[in-house]
Amino acid sequence: MFRYSLAAIAAAAAMLVAPIDASAQQTLAQVKARGSLNCQVGLPTPGFYALSAAGVWSGMDVDMCRAVAAAIFDDPAKVQYQSVTSAVRFTALANGESDMLSRTTTWTAVRDTQLGLEFAGVNFYDGQGFLVSKASGITSARGLDGATICVLTGTTTELNLADYFRANRMTFTPVTNENVNVLVETYLGGGCDAYTNDKSSLAARRSAFPSPNDYVILPETISKEPLGPVVRHGDNNWGDIVRWVLFGMIEAEEMGVSSANVTEMLASPSPGIRRLLGNEGNIGEGMGLPKDFMVRVLRHLGNYGEVYERNVGVNTAVGIPRAGSLNALWNNGGILYPMPFR
Amino acid sequence: MSDALIFQPKAGKPAPPSTLGVVGWVRGNLVSSLPNAALTLLGAYIVYAFFSAVIGWAIVDAVWEAQNRRECLDLVGRAGACWPGVKAWIPNLIYGLYPKDQVWRINAGFLVLVLWAVPLFLPWVRSKVMIGLGLVLLYPLLASYFFHGGDKGLVWGALIALGLTGFLWSWLTAIAEARREAPLLEGRRRWILLAGLYAVSLLVVSQWVLDEVQTRLWGGLFLTLVISGFGITVSLPAGILLALGRRSRMPLIAAVSTTFIELFRSVPLITVLFMFNTMLPLFLPAGVEVNRLLRAIVAVCLFSSAYMAEIVRGGLQAIPKGQYEAAAAVGLGFWQSTSLIVLPQALRIMIPSIVGSFIGLFKDTTLVSIIGLFDLLSMARAVGEDTVWLGLFIEPFFFVTMIYFVFCFSMSQYSFHLEARLGAGQRR
Numbered sequence: 001m002f003r004y005s006l007a008a009i010a011a012a013a014a015m016l017v018a019p020i021d022a023s024a025q026q027t028l029a030q031v032k033a034r035g036s037l038n039c040q041v042g043l044p045t046p047g048f049y050a051l052s053a054a055g056v057w058s059g060m061d062v063d064m065c066r067a068v069a070a071a072i073f074d075d076p077a078k079v080q081y082q083s084v085t086s087a088v089r090f091t092a093l094a095n096g097e098s099d100m101l102s103r104t105t106t107w108t109a110v111r112d113t114q115l116g117l118e119f120a121g122v123n124f125y126d127g128q129g130f131l132v133s134k135a136s137g138i139t140s141a142r143g144l145d146g147a148t149i150c151v152l153t154g155t156t157t158e159l160n161l162a163d164y165f166r167a168n169r170m171t172f173t174p175v176t177n178e179n180v181n182v183l184v185e186t187y188l189g190g191g192c193d194a195y196t197n198d199k200s201s202l203a204a205r206r207s208a209f210p211s212p213n214d215y216v217i218l219p220e221t222i223s224k225e226p227l228g229p230v231v232r233h234g235d236n237n238w239g240d241i242v243r244w245v246l247f248g249m250i251e252a253e254e255m256g257v258s259s260a261n262v263t264e265m266l267a268s269p270s271p272g273i274r275r276l277l278g279n280e281g282n283i284g285e286g287m288g289l290p291k292d293f294m295v296r297v298l299r300h301l302g303n304y305g306e307v308y309e310r311n312v313g314v315n316t317a318v319g320i321p322r323a324g325s326l327n328a329l330w331n332n333g334g335i336l337y338p339m340p341f342r
Numbered sequence: 343m344s345d346a347l348i349f350q351p352k353a354g355k356p357a358p359p360s361t362l363g364v365v366g367w368v369r370g371n372l373v374s375s376l377p378n379a380a381l382t383l384l385g386a387y388i389v390y391a392f393f394s395a396v397i398g399w400a401i402v403d404a405v406w407e408a409q410n411r412r413e414c415l416d417l418v419g420r421a422g423a424c425w426p427g428v429k430a431w432i433p434n435l436i437y438g439l440y441p442k443d444q445v446w447r448i449n450a451g452f453l454v455l456v457l458w459a460v461p462l463f464l465p466w467v468r469s470k471v472m473i474g475l476g477l478v479l480l481y482p483l484l485a486s487y488f489f490h491g492g493d494k495g496l497v498w499g500a501l502i503a504l505g506l507t508g509f510l511w512s513w514l515t516a517i518a519e520a521r522r523e524a525p526l527l528e529g530r531r532r533w534i535l536l537a538g539l540y541a542v543s544l545l546v547v548s549q550w551v552l553d554e555v556q557t558r559l560w561g562g563l564f565l566t567l568v569i570s571g572f573g574i575t576v577s578l579p580a581g582i583l584l585a586l587g588r589r590s591r592m593p594l595i596a597a598v599s600t601t602f603i604e605l606f607r608s609v610p611l612i613t614v615l616f617m618f619n620t621m622l623p624l625f626l627p628a629g630v631e632v633n634r635l636l637r638a639i640v641a642v643c644l645f646s647s648a649y650m651a652e653i654v655r656g657g658l659q660a661i662p663k664g665q666y667e668a669a670a671a672v673g674l675g676f677w678q679s680t681s682l683i684v685l686p687q688a689l690r691i692m693i694p695s696i697v698g699s700f701i702g703l704f705k706d707t708t709l710v711s712i713i714g715l716f717d718l719l720s721m722a723r724a725v726g727e728d729t730v731w732l733g734l735f736i737e738p739f740f741f742v743t744m745i746y747f748v749f750c751f752s753m754s755q756y757s758f759h760l761e762a763r764l765g766a767g768q769r770r
Contacts, residue, residue, distance in 0.1 A: 043720070044727035051724050053430040053731075055439040080558060084714035088620050092714070095623040097634075181726045181735035188420065208732035210415045317729040 027231070027238035028072070028288050031099055036078045039065030040098035043083055046204045047311055047318035048104050048124075057081050060311045061102040063301055064123055064229050064246065068100065070300040071245050071293040090115050093232055100242055101230040104198075106156065111230075120242035122228040123304075124312075125326035125335065127221035128160050129199040131206060134214050136193065141220035145170040150183045150192040152176070160223040161196055180205065198225055204318040241287050248294040250338040251276055252303035254329055259302035262295060276341050283341065304336070399423055400740065410730045427731035428741050435721045435742070438561015444491075447552060448564055451488035455481060458509050461516035468519055473512045478575050480508030487547075489568070492554025499547055506543035511536065557635040561716035563745060565635075569642055569717070570704040576643040577703070578696070581650025586680065588655060599651070606648035612709050614641045619713035638710050646703045653699055657692035658684065690764050697757035701750045718742055 031037050041049035041061055048059040066076035084092050086103075093101045094116055104126070105111075107119040130149075132138045141164070151158050153176035165172050175192045177183050184205050187195040195202070199217060206212050229246065231239045252258070255273050257265045265273055274280040277298075278291035285291055301307060308327065312318040328334025360369055373379040403422030405414045414424035428435075437445050458477050461467045484505030487494065494502065514535075560568065587599030606614065618641040619634065626632065661684050669679030689696075711720035722742040726735035 044724040046727055046729045046732055050727065050729050052728055053434060055434060055442070080556075082558070082714055083716070085712050088616065088713065091620040095620055097620075097623055179723075179735075181733060184733060185736070204729075205733065208411060208415075210419045317732060 027099055027235045028241065031072060035073075036080050037065060037069045037072065038082060038097060038099045039068070039079050040082045040084065040089060040092055040101045040103060041065070042086060042089070042103035045104070045201075047200060047316065047320075049081075049083070049102075051083075058311065060124055060307060061104060061227075061229075063307045063311065064102040064242075065100070067245050067249060067297045067301045067307075068242055070296045071241065071289055074296045074300075076300045090117060093117070093230065096232075099231070099238070104227045105230055107226045107228055116233040118231045118233050118236075118239045120229045120231055120239050121246040122226040123246055124200070124227045126198045126200050126225035126227055127326075128157055128196060128223040128225065129202055129221055130218040131187075131195045131197075131202045131215055132193065132218060134216055138194070138218070139216075141218050141222065142168065142170075144172065144194055146172070147193040148173045148175055148191075150175045150177075150187045150195040152180065152183065152197060153178050156223070157197055164222040184208075200312065200318065200320055203320045207317050207319055237287055241289065244283070244287065244341075245293070245297055247338040248276060248297060248341065249301070249304040249307065250329070250336050251341045252294065252298055253305040254331070254338065257298060257303060258306055259298055259300070262298040266295070272341065281342065411732060411734050423737050423740070424731075424734055425737060427725055427728075427734040428737050430731070431721070431725045431728070431738065434562060434724070435718065435738070436563045438565055438716050438721065439559045440555060440561070440564065441553075441559065444553065444555055447488050447491070447555075451485045454484065454488070454509060458512055461512055464516060464520070466520050467516045469515050473515065476508040476512055480505045482572075482575075484509060487550070487552065489560070490555060490557065491552030494547070494550075500544070502550075503540060503543040503547045506547060507536065507540045510539050510543065514539075557633055560635060562721045563718045565710075565715060566704070566707050566718045568635075569639055569707045569710060569715075570700075572639045573642040573646045573703045573707070574700050577646035577650040577699075580643070580647035581654050582685070584647060584651035585654035585658060588651065589658060603648045603651050606645050607652065611642070611645050611706055612712065614645050615709055615713055617641070634713070635715060638713060638715055642703070642707065642710075646699065649699055650696070653692055653695045654688070656695070657688035660691050661688050690761075693757055693761050693764070697753055701753050704749060704753070705746065718745065 044051040048061045050059045065079045069079045070076040092098050149172050151174050202217050206215050229242050277295050284293040312320045314321050324333050326335050330337040372382040400423050403418050405417050405424050408414045408426040461473050483501045487502045584599045587595045590596045618637045669683040708719040710717050722738040725738040
């Protein structure tokens with residue numbers, strides 16, 4: 001999901017700042033001095049950065065913010081959420097307002113190399129798909145030739161769609177809007193034959209349809225959308241912290257350490273677990289964090305699996321099955337592969 | 343010779359019954375000819391279709407009690423509105439993410455505003471200008487503590503006390519004038535009274551302890567009112583100064599004013615907001631954080647001042663030269679002739695444009711959503727993204743539309759009222 005409208009300015013601004021920011025090495029020190037983490041999320045989106053009627057933020061990406069805060073302060077509540085439109089997201093990171101950005105941002109070459117950004121990892125593998133009604137009888141994206149398709153305007157979604165149809169020598173008529181809710185309403189009102197977006201979003205929206213079971217998400221995935229947290233270029237230590245908090249949570253799941261058993265696991269003889277929890281080695285200290293920073297993260301947030309199930313798992317409104325998807329662990333059919341914690 | 347023929351008018355006949363009353367009005371205006379009748383029918387049908395659809399959706403088929411959107415959908419599908427979602431979000435729509443147990447502070451702050459403004463509408467109060475000025479200048483000091491709270495410090499504490507003094511003085515003045523006692527405002531007694539009030543205020547304010555509520559938690563209608571309130575109160579005086587500056591014969595002042603006005607009028611508000619919110623921090627040293635809301639308010643104020651300046655300049659130009667000359671002839675200087683002769687006449691002409699600009703400003707504040715402030719409109723958008731009410735977006739927008747309508751319509755009605763009152767007997 002990438003908006004072009006102000007992207008050029010954002011890029012220029014980001015490039016202006018990144019190389020000359022004298023404070024680049026001190027993000028951790030600034031965060032500690034401030035007493036809270038400025039974490040940028042997007043405009044409310046279910047499953048990833050949702051805002052409840054009680055005014056509480058939650059979601060996969062919000063938990064990423066909370067995990068970093070837990071690692072630094074042992075308190076996941078020490079986060080100040082900044083919610084800006086995607087048009088200005090990189091500028092708000094580049095100008096120092098946000099310490100990190102955690103808002104379903106696709107890792108792309110241009111962003112990584114030209115905007116002064118550093119992607120710290122991937123916390124969700126998404127991909128673009130199509131939603132159609134069962135009544136239409138369409139079972140494959142190949143059957144969409146000549147269809148009218150509802151698509152978000154000004155995003156990579158729109159470009160992926162055009163690419164896919166061109167590559168397969170099919171034609172389509174786009175119906176565009178910049179508001180997901182308007183598109184969904186258009187689709188439900190019969191304004192288009194199919195609705196396309198990232199599959200996580202399709203699943204979430206379908207759950208709010210009058211009769212969700214009358215609709216299917218087609219099996220094809222037409223784009224790669226590796227989503228993950230982002231930091232500024234130039235402060236490698238800060239990037240390391242975010243990266244290894246994320247890896248640590250995935251590693252913990254792989255090793256079977258969860259929020260429920262982390263206290264018992266402290267006594268575990270397994271060297272891998274001992275390193276993860278800071279009983280051996282000095283991974284945390286090397287980054288300016290305490291040895292047991294992963295204990296803090298796991299105690300407050302849990303491992304990756306817990307975060308996933310809590311926010312977007314099958315028992316939530318979003319309901320994206322994890323088993324067999326890209327987001328399963330590498331030894332479980334997915335591609336989540338944390339670098340060794342040693 | 344017969345009598346001269348003298349014209350004797352016959353007594354007037356009553357108007358034909360077909361042109362009188364409701365029947366007459368209908369015949370004259372709705373069905374005077376065949377095409378007219380057809381148009382009337384068509385219009386009536388459109389009005390009927392529109393309102394029956396809206397009312398059917400918003401009231402008849404609507405769901406009023408539900409735990410989540412799924413329940414609504416199961417009950418009526420998409421045929422009726424699902425109001426419980428809006429109801430659950432009303433605190434957020436009005437107050438943003440302001441801590442719910444602190445919301446009384448916002449209410450108290452606005453209550454003070456209303457109470458402070460009451461003397462302005464009481465017919466017997468004569469010091470309306472002073473009270474109005476006090477309200478505009480001192481209320482923000484008092485409100486800042488109500489809304490933001492936190493550690494007062496010496497200077498801020500003194501300013502808050504100043505605000506409270508202004509409030510108390512306004513009401514004492516109003517009461518004194520109601521009882522036809524004038525001495526409150528006379529000579530030394532006034533200063534003693536003011537000093538006493540200030541001492542009391544300091545004492546009272548020093549006892550206030552309110553938790554800090556950071557501005558990033560401000561939102562909803564509250565935020566919209568704060569931003570547009572600042573924009574409105576700052577833009578009028580600033581616009582007047584800029585307009586006078588632009589007409590000034592002093593080249594430097596004229597050039598500065600003209601540059602400012604033209605610069606801000608030739609860029610869209612969204613650009614100004616963007617510059618202030620995302621570009622400004624680039625030029626500040628690291629670690630210096632200027633409040634995001636403050637930046638937005640400053641941007642809105644600068645922008646609206648530039649527009650206001652041109653409205654005021656238009657008003658000033660409508661005043662005949664003779665007025666200036668007459669004022670000069672009786673020996674009034676520039677500031678006296680401007681404030682006593684020219685501006686009062688000019689402002690009266692400008693009321694419709696000024697209020698139009700205020701209404702525009704009120705609606706333009708929705709643009710702050712792009713820089714991450716959760717104003718009324720962004721909050722409405724957030725309702726449909728709440729997992730419990732996912733996809734609910736027509737209802738909150740409907741609700742917010744009503745709020746905007748009420749505010750804008752009241753503003754325009756007030757301007758009509760003001761025009762009628764000020765313009766009585768002085769119509770050109």
